[in-house]
Amino acid sequence: MTLKMVVPKGKLFDEVERLLTDIGLNLVGNSRNYRPKLFGCDIEVKLLKSQNIPELVELGQHDIGFTGLDWIIEQDADVEILKDLGFNPVKIVSCIPENWDWEVIKSKKLIVASEYKKVSSDFLKSKDLDFQLYRAYGATEVLPPEDADMIIDNTSTGATITSNRLKVVDVLLESSTQLIANKTSLMDAAKQKQINDLLLLINGVLEGRKRVLLEMNSEEANISRLVKILPAMRSPTVSKLYNSSGISIKAAVERKEIKELIPKLVDAGAKDILETPIRKVL
Numbered sequence: 001m002t003l004k005m006v007v008p009k010g011k012l013f014d015e016v017e018r019l020l021t022d023i024g025l026n027l028v029g030n031s032r033n034y035r036p037k038l039f040g041c042d043i044e045v046k047l048l049k050s051q052n053i054p055e056l057v058e059l060g061q062h063d064i065g066f067t068g069l070d071w072i073i074e075q076d077a078d079v080e081i082l083k084d085l086g087f088n089p090v091k092i093v094s095c096i097p098e099n100w101d102w103e104v105i106k107s108k109k110l111i112v113a114s115e116y117k118k119v120s121s122d123f124l125k126s127k128d129l130d131f132q133l134y135r136a137y138g139a140t141e142v143l144p145p146e147d148a149d150m151i152i153d154n155t156s157t158g159a160t161i162t163s164n165r166l167k168v169v170d171v172l173l174e175s176s177t178q179l180i181a182n183k184t185s186l187m188d189a190a191k192q193k194q195i196n197d198l199l200l201l202i203n204g205v206l207e208g209r210k211r212v213l214l215e216m217n218s219e220e221a222n223i224s225r226l227v228k229i230l231p232a233m234r235s236p237t238v239s240k241l242y243n244s245s246g247i248s249i250k251a252a253v254e255r256k257e258i259k260e261l262i263p264k265l266v267d268a269g270a271k272d273i274l275e276t277p278i279r280k281v282l
Contacts, residue, residue, distance in 0.1 A: 001190045003043045003198075006057065006065035007036075008050040012177060015087040016066050022279065023201035042194070051115075054079055054180065063185040064195060070154060070175035074116050079180040082199055085206070087177035090154040092119060095166040097145045102169045105149060113143045114152035123152070123172045141166060204280035211252045211281060214265075215274040220247050222269030229264050231257060233281070252278060 007016050007027075017027050020038065027045065029036025034047045048056070053067035054077035064082070070092055072079065094112075096102060110129060113136040114120040124131045131150075136143060140153045141164040152172065155161055161168060179202065185191045211233075218226055223238060226249055230236045236251040249270070253261060262273060 001042065001188075001194070003041075003064065003191060003194045004062045005038070005043050005045050006053050006062040007045055007047050008053060008066055008177075009047045010050070012050060012066065012068075012088055013047070015085075015177065019085070019202065019205060022205045023198070041198075043198075057180055057182050060182050060184055062182065063191055064179065064181045064198075066177055066179055068175045069178050070116065070119070070173065072178065072180065073173065073175075074119050076118065077180075078183065080183050080186055081178050082181050082195070083179040083202060083206075085177045085179055085202075088156070089174065089176040090156050091174050092116060092152065092154050092172040093161070093168045094120075094123070094150055094152045094170045094172065095141075095144070095161055095168055096150050098162075098165045098167045100145075110149045111147075112150045112152060113140055113148040115140065116152055119172060120152040123170070127170075200282065201280070204282040207281035208278040210254055210256075211278050212255055212258065213250060213252050213274075213276040213278055214258075214261075215248065215250050215272075215276070216265060216270040217241065217246050217248055217272040218269045220245060223247060223249075225268040226265060226270055229261070229268055231261075252281065 007013060020027050025041055026039045027036050028039065036045050036047065038045045046062070050067045051071050053065045054072045054075045056062055057065045058077045058079050068088065070090070096105065106129060110131045112120060112124065112131050112133045114133065115136055117133060117135055120133055124133065136151070140151045141160050143151055144166060154175065181195055186195065227236055227238070230249070230251045231253050232251040236249050239248050241248055258275065265273065
């Protein structure tokens with residue numbers, strides 16, 4: 001049975017393509033080709049703007065898709081979130097001109113511009129603000145002060161906000177790329193099996209990206225010290241070296257710990273240390 005997958009165009013495309021490649025699926029095409037081919041499985045792929053994906057997956061036009069949490073919330077889409085992939089993390093923020101006093105202007109009726117009409121309206125009402133909201137179509141940051149008192153937009157670094165002489169007054173939500181599924185598709189046994197198999201591989205790749213395999217040699221007398229230092233998924237693998245009194249130790253450890261971990265291992269007697277990337281952890 002063919003599974004229908006929708007992939008976002010633009011900057012998210014590269015992240016999704018890399019993920020699919022790492023799980024063993026070869027996506028042939030680019031973000032300009034709306035119907036790339038995915039070899040190695042029975043999956044039909046179409047590219048759309050991320051904003052369109054939640055609603056179309058909810059409607060059943062596609063079985064699974066990749067999109068931002070912000071657009072799922074904005075569209076109030078009734079979809080199943082299978083995995084927070086963590087790609088393209090952004091914050092949805094409200095901003096005003098940097099030289100304005102928020103405490104002063106929030107008492108007047110605000111003209112607010114945003115791509116996120118639902119998210120913005122819910123937020124502004126929750127703050128009991130008097131406002132008029134209109135939908136902006138890109139380049140929202142250039143609208144204040146002439147065309148809006150406030151904008152509500154997404155930002156990753158905040159550089160665009162500060163470069164346009166704006167300041168953040170509130171964070172509405174944090175968003176990143178989600179893998180979503182149509183709820184009816186998950187009730188189909190064949191499609192559910194395809195989706196679960198795909199999710200298994202995706203989880204394996206994402207877990208593998210967090211870790212590296214450390215291999216090292218040492219004298220047998222150092223085993224206790226080295227094993228005590230080494231974090232591992234369960235416990236390190238220890239084996240005897242051929243025709244030697246030494247030992248070999250292997251452990252999968254988190255990348256973020258490597259910088260501090262390796263000097264400690266050397267001090268504890270480790271040598272011949274090898275660090276190898278891990279493709280998947282299952």
